Amino acid sequence: MTANLSAIFYLISGILFILALRGLSSPETSRQGNFFGILGMIIAITVTFLSTGNFSTGFVYVLIFLLIGGLIGAFIAYKIPMTAMPELVAGFHSLVGLAAVFVAISAFLNPEAFNLGSQGNIKLSSLVEMSIGAAIGAITFSGSIIAFLKLRGIMSGSPITFKGQHYVNLLLSLSIIVLIFYLCKTQSDSIFWIIIGISFLLGFLLIIPIGGADMPVVISMLNSYSGWAAAGIGFTLENTALIITGALVGSSGAILSYIMCKGMNRSFFNVILGGFGATEQSSLSQNKDRKPVKAGNAEDAAFLIKNASSVIIVPGYGMAVAQAQHALREMVDTLKKNDIKVSYAIHPVAGRMPGHMNVLLAEANVPYDEVFELEEINNDFANADVAFVIGANDVTNPAAKTDPQSPIYGMPVLDVEKCKSVLFVKRSLSPGYAGVDNELFYRDNTLMLFADAKKMTGDITKNL
Amino acid sequence: MEIDPFIFRLSIFILSIFIGYYIVWSVTPSLHTPLMSVTNAISSVIIVGAIIAGLSGDSKSIFNTSSIFGFLAISLAAINIFGGFLVTQRMLQMYKKKRKINKHDS
Numbered sequence: 307m308t309a310n311l312s313a314i315f316y317l318i319s320g321i322l323f324i325l326a327l328r329g330l331s332s333p334e335t336s337r338q339g340n341f342f343g344i345l346g347m348i349i350a351i352t353v354t355f356l357s358t359g360n361f362s363t364g365f366v367y368v369l370i371f372l373l374i375g376g377l378i379g380a381f382i383a384y385k386i387p388m389t390a391m392p393e394l395v396a397g398f399h400s401l402v403g404l405a406a407v408f409v410a411i412s413a414f415l416n417p418e419a420f421n422l423g424s425q426g427n428i429k430l431s432s433l434v435e436m437s438i439g440a441a442i443g444a445i446t447f448s449g450s451i452i453a454f455l456k457l458r459g460i461m462s463g464s465p466i467t468f469k470g471q472h473y474v475n476l477l478l479s480l481s482i483i484v485l486i487f488y489l490c491k492t493q494s495d496s497i498f499w500i501i502i503g504i505s506f507l508l509g510f511l512l513i514i515p516i517g518g519a520d521m522p523v524v525i526s527m528l529n530s531y532s533g534w535a536a537a538g539i540g541f542t543l544e545n546t547a548l549i550i551t552g553a554l555v556g557s558s559g560a561i562l563s564y565i566m567c568k569g570m571n572r573s574f575f576n577v578i579l580g581g582f583g584a585t586e587q588s589s590l591s592q593n594k595d596r597k598p599v600k601a602g603n604a605e606d607a608a609f610l611i612k613n614a615s616s617v618i619i620v621p622g623y624g625m626a627v628a629q630a631q632h633a634l635r636e637m638v639d640t641l642k643k644n645d646i647k648v649s650y651a652i653h654p655v656a657g658r659m660p661g662h663m664n665v666l667l668a669e670a671n672v673p674y675d676e677v678f679e680l681e682e683i684n685n686d687f688a689n690a691d692v693a694f695v696i697g698a699n700d701v702t703n704p705a706a707k708t709d710p711q712s713p714i715y716g717m718p719v720l721d722v723e724k725c726k727s728v729l730f731v732k733r734s735l736s737p738g739y740a741g742v743d744n745e746l747f748y749r750d751n752t753l754m755l756f757a758d759a760k761k762m763t764g765d766i767t768k769n770l
Numbered sequence: 771m772e773i774d775p776f777i778f779r780l781s782i783f784i785l786s787i788f789i790g791y792y793i794v795w796s797v798t799p800s801l802h803t804p805l806m807s808v809t810n811a812i813s814s815v816i817i818v819g820a821i822i823a824g825l826s827g828d829s830k831s832i833f834n835t836s837s838i839f840g841f842l843a844i845s846l847a848a849i850n851i852f853g854g855f856l857v858t859q860r861m862l863q864m865y866k867k868k869r870k871i872n873k874h875d876s
Binding site: 316319320323324326327328330331332333336337339340343344346347350351353354355358360363364365367368371372373374375376377378379380382383384386388391394395398399401402404405406408409411412413415416418419420431525526529532533536537539540541542543544545546547548549550551552553554555556557558559561562565652654659660661662664665668669671673674675676677679 | 790858
C-alpha cells in the first residue's frame with residue numbers, strides 16, 4: 307500500500323473518531339457513534355498492517371500480543387461494576403500513557419523502522435516530538451496510577467503535602483525541558499532515559515497532593531494528558547489519525563476539567579496545587595454542633611414522601627459507596643405507582659468522575675429523561691414537596707450562596723432548602739469533603755435519616 | 771521556498787483541537803463518563819506506532835529491545851481498545867428512555 311493511500315485511510319479513521327464523539331451529543335445517537343469509533347480503529351490497524359507489508363513471523367507475534375491485550379480488556383469491560391468506573395478510567399489512562407512511553411522508546415532505539423533517521427542521528431524535530439510524547443506519557447502513567455490507587459481506596463484519599471512541593475515540581479518540569487534541549491544536541495541514550503525517569507517522578511508528585519473529592523478534575527486532566535501524549539507520538543510517526551485523535555482527546559479532557567472546576571467554583575490551578583480540605587476545618591463548625599437536629603426513622607420519611615405530590619432526588623457519592631442506586635429505583639417505582647412525580651437532580655461534581663451519577667442511575671434502569679442537570683432543575687425545588695438527598699452534602703449547602711467566609715462560597719449548589727421538606731440520608735453529622743458544616747441539617751423542615759443509604763432506602767420502601 | 775510538511779501536520783493538529791472543542795461542548799453532560807471511556811479507547815490508536823515497532827525486527831531476530839517494547843505497547847493499547855469500546859458499549863446500552871407505561875405525570 308502506498309504511503310499516500312494509507313495516509314488517506316488514516317484521515318478517514320480520524321474522521322470516524324470525530325463522528326464517534328459527535329454521537330455522544332444524545333443517548334439515541336451514542337451507540338452509532340461508538341460503532342464509528344470501532345470502525346475507525348479497525349481501519350487504522352488494518353492499514354498499518356498493509357502498509358508495513360510484513361507478514362512474517364513477527365506478524366504472528368503482533369497478533370498474539372494483540373489478542374492477549376484484547377482478551378484482558380474484554381474481560382475487564384464485562385466484569386467491572388459501574389461504581390468502579392472512575393478507577394477503571396484512571397487505570398486505562400495509565401495504559402495509554404505507558405504505551406506512549408514504550409512506542410517512543412522503540413522509536414528512539416530503532417529510528418530506521420520509523421523513517422526518522424539512524425540511531426545517534428535522529429531528525430531533530432522527531433527527537434523533540436518523541437521526547438515530549440514520552441515525557442507526557444510518563445507523567446500520565448504515574449499520575450494515573452496514583453489516581454487509581456486513591457480511587458480504589460488502596461491509598462488514602464487525603465492530600466499528601468510537604469514543604470516546597472510546588473518548587474520541586476517546577477524544578478522537575480524545567481529540568482525536563484533543559485534535558486530535551488541537551489538530548490537534541492547530544493543524541494545521548496542516557497539523557498533520554500533520565501527524561502523518562504524524571505517524568506515518572508513528576509506525574510507521581512503532581513497527583514499526591516490532590517484530595518479524593520477533587521478526583522473528577524484529576525481524571526479529566528489525565529484524560530487530557532493522555533491525548534497530548536498520543537498527539538506527540540502522532541507527530542513523530544507522521545500519522546494523521548493519531549494527531550487528530552490526540553487533539554480531540556486532549557481538548558475533551560481539558561473541557562471536562564474546566565466544567566468540573568466550574569462546578570466547584572475553583573480555579574484549575576487551585577485544584578492542581580492541591581491540599582484543599584486538609585486544613586479548612588473552621589472553628590465555626592464546632593460551635594454549631596450544639597444545635598439540635600431532627601432525626602427520623604424510615605417510617606417518618608415514608609409518611610412525608612407518601613403525602614408528597616412531587617419528589618426530587620439528589621444523589622451523591624455516598625449513594626455510589628453504599629451501592630444504593632437499585633434500592634433507590636425500587637423506592638421510586640413504588641412512588642410512581644402512587645402517582646407521585648419523581649425527578650433526579652445531578653450536580654456537575656457529584657461522584658468521582660464527570661457523569662458518574664448518570665451512569666449509576668442508568669445502570670439501575672432509571673430512564674435518562676427523568677434525570678436533570680443543575681441548571682435544568684434548580685428552579686423546580688421551590689415547587690417540590692420533598693427533596694430526598696442521598697449521599698450528597700456539600701453540593702446542597704446554602705452557605706455557598708450566603709456565607710462569603712465559607713470555603714465553598716460561590717460554588718453552584720442545588721437549592722434543596724426551597725423544598726417544603728428535606729430528607730437527608732447520611733451516616734452521621736460529619737461535614738462533607740470541604741470540611742464545612744451544612745446549616746441545612748439544623749433547619750426545621752429538615753429530617754435527618756442516619757443510616758446506610760441502601761438499608762434506609764429499602765426500609766422506606768417497605769413503609770410506603 | 772517549500773513549506774515543511776511539519777506545518778501541515780501542525781495545521782491538522784490545531785484544526786482538530788478546534789473540532790474537539792466544539793464537539794465536546796455539544797456532548798450531553800449525562801454522557802460524560804462514556805465520553806471519557808471512548809476517548810480512552812480512541813487514543814489507543816497509538817497501537818499503530820506499537821505495531822510498526824513490533825514488526826521492526828528482521829526475520830533472524832524478531833525480538834530486539836525495540837520490538838519488545840513494541841510488543842508490550844501492543845498489548846497495553848489492545849487492553850484499552852477492547853476494554854474502552856466494550857465498556858462504553860455496555861454503558862450506552864443502559865441509557866434508556868422512559869417507557870410509555872410509566873407516564874403518569876401530567
